[in-house]
Amino acid sequence: MKKLVTGCLSVLFFLTHIGFTSAEETTLEFAEEATSAILMERDTGTVLFDKNSHERLPPASMTKIMTMLLIMEAIDEGRLNWEDKVRTSERAASMGGSQIFLEPGEEMTVKEMMKGIAIVSGNDASVAMAEHLAGSEKEFVRLMNDRAKELGLTNTLFANSNGLPADNHYSSAYDLAIMGKALLQHEKITEFTSIYEDYLREDTSDPFWLVNTNKLIKFYPGVDGLKTGYTEEAKYCLTASANKDGMRMISVVMGAPATKDRNRYITEMFDYAYSQFELHNRYQPEDILAEAKIDKGASRSVQLVPSTPVSLLIKKGQSLDGLTEKVTVSDHVRAPVKKGDQLGIITLHQDGKEVLSQPLVAKEDIKEASIWQLMKRAKDALSGRAS
Structure with missing residues (x-):
């Protein structure tokens, strides 16, 4: 199982949420x-x-x-x-x-x-x-x-x-x-x-x-x-x-x-x-929100994007409140990686309550590194230590 490493984004976004009113909390009759x-x-x-x-x-x-x-x-x-x-x-x-x-x-x-x-x-x-x-x-x-x-x-x-x-x-x-x-x-x-x-x-x-x-x-x-x-x-x-x-x-x-x-x-x-x-649309599937390190991959990292639009449904006229945004990225990801593999999560919290959670996925395929790439990396690492 992949270990998750949590990293909070330093920015604070001013978004709103619906209070996530459920059907049970309303008196609607349709x-x-x-x-x-x-x-x-x-x-x-x-x-x-x-x-x-x-x-x-x-x-x-x-x-x-x-x-x-x-x-x-x-x-x-x-x-x-x-x-x-x-x-x-x-x-x-x-x-x-x-x-x-x-x-x-x-x-x-x-x-x-x-x-x-x-x-x-x-x-x-x-x-x-x-x-x-x-x-x-x-x-x-x-x-x-x-x-x-x-x-x-x-x-x-x-x-x-x-x-x-x-x-x-x-x-x-x-x-x-x-x-x-x-x-x-x-x-x-x-x-x-x-x-x-x-x-x-x-x-x-x-x-x-x-x-x-x-x-x-x-x-x-x-x-x-x-x-x-x-x-x-x-x-x-x-x-x-x-x-x-x-x-x-x-x-x-x-x-x-x-x-x-x-x-x-x-x-x-x-x-x-x-x-x-x-x-309120926050991010689209093409927006890069994080990067995951790849072990023994042809590329050493892969960009992460939302699997679907990151949006919040709000009541019209509702006052804007600050939401904190957190990105959680998988650690020790090993190649190969396929485009669309879930390697992270984006969550939005308000007043300590999670109001949205969506997967972050690999933007592209990452193949396994060739033996020559691995040998070169090992040589570069040794040269770095020697210097």
Whole structure:
């Protein structure tokens, strides 16, 4: 285990914090007829409202948030390209519910399939993409559940890629918010989820009109995703994201009695967030905040940067208070080091209370030093002692 060496930065920053008001400390009442709901700020993960957010419930088509996340990760890793052709199996074409009416053997590009998933919640497109990526939907579901574990989701289990009713298929409002947070790290996803209307099969005699199932895309400023859901069991659900006034909010509603209700609940929560709070950004992922020494590395040190933006969510009009900032850096780090390896932590404290803690990661790869580099260093060290 790496030993941690603590070093306090000598500067004092004048920042503010929300007092980190939790849902339990407020008398807010939103989503009164929904089974569960949550309102979360994306960058800090601060929860502004919570109603039964850890209750296990059927997620319906909000399941596709994880499906889209795995697609985006495959794109970013180069395992998938937007123009790759995806063939539709008979099984994929047989899916009911929301669909883009794929025919067995029909081919569409990954980009077209993603439109079908993100805009109209195509169950057939979801299964076609699952089979294309993993060989079978069953294997893809295993990958979905593995990714859920990696995200620390304790109230999520998937049985399929599209959210059609199934035994042992559940999630929670909190878990869906965390999935949404992970998906939104892939900025290109909102190029799909924010489309209100589009077409597939445009070069045919029968183009297919796509209209987004999330009407807030059109009617609430800043909303650019993410996924609706409905089954008789789940009722009306929505995981929504909005980017406004330099702040991104995620809100989830599960078990609302009607479409108009889920939309109203989301807009009320967003109205509250944007009227009452603001985000103070301190550092971005490209900002160098520390340096870690590397033992037997091609370079003797590596620069450390935040893994995500370092931000504080504050109440509008709240007076500024001084926060102390502390950076903790790992000691005795041995090469090789990979870009993104956590080698430190940045924490902010106020009145002796920790109000923020985020990882600091290696800015670049550091390979092991060659034998010649090590010999030269040893020779230089001996020469230094001799002189």
